Amino acid sequence: MQRLTQVARKSKILAWQMIGEEAIIIPLDKPLKAREELYVLNETAARVWRLIDGNRSIVDIAKKISSEYDITFKEALIQLRSLLRDLRRMEFIDFQKGEIGKNNIHRGYIKLNYKQKRRRYEQEKEMG
Numbered sequence: 001m002q003r004l005t006q007v008a009r010k011s012k013i014l015a016w017q018m019i020g021e022e023a024i025i026i027p028l029d030k031p032l033k034a035r036e037e038l039y040v041l042n043e044t045a046a047r048v049w050r051l052i053d054g055n056r057s058i059v060d061i062a063k064k065i066s067s068e069y070d071i072t073f074k075e076a077l078i079q080l081r082s083l084l085r086d087l088r089r090m091e092f093i094d095f096q097k098g099e100i101g102k103n104n105i106h107r108g109y110i111k112l113n114y115k116q117k118r119r120r121y122e123q124e125k126e127m128g
Contacts, residue, residue: 004077006095008061008084009054014092016049023049025092039090044069045083052093058084 023046025039066076
């Protein structure tokens with residue numbers, strides 16, 4: 001269970017890119033030929049992803065999401081913690097202890113295998 005003062009930071013063994021409102025994440029822990037997966041974070045999960053900067057605490061992120069998406073702090077916190085648990089389980093993030101940088105989310109990732117990724121790319125290419 002994450003402490004509210006913990007600070008999330010992105011793993012250094014992945015690449016990511018924003019495409020529209022979604023974030024595409026590619027794990028880099030395997031050789032190129034063995035990589036068959038990428039992950040897509042939906043708009044709200046991608047917003048959280050962008051807020052994970054190694055400075056903001058869980059509370060800071062929940063406050064920002066609460067105000068941006070017009071939901072209660074409690075609801076933002078519940079859903080944020082669920083998303084962070086998933087991201088940590090996939091080793092996309094880890095947590096620092098302590099307070100550094102005081103200053104409708106749901107499990108928003110879709111695992112795509114290589115074939116699905118290729119098919120999606122081809123469809124987008126045809127659409128222009």
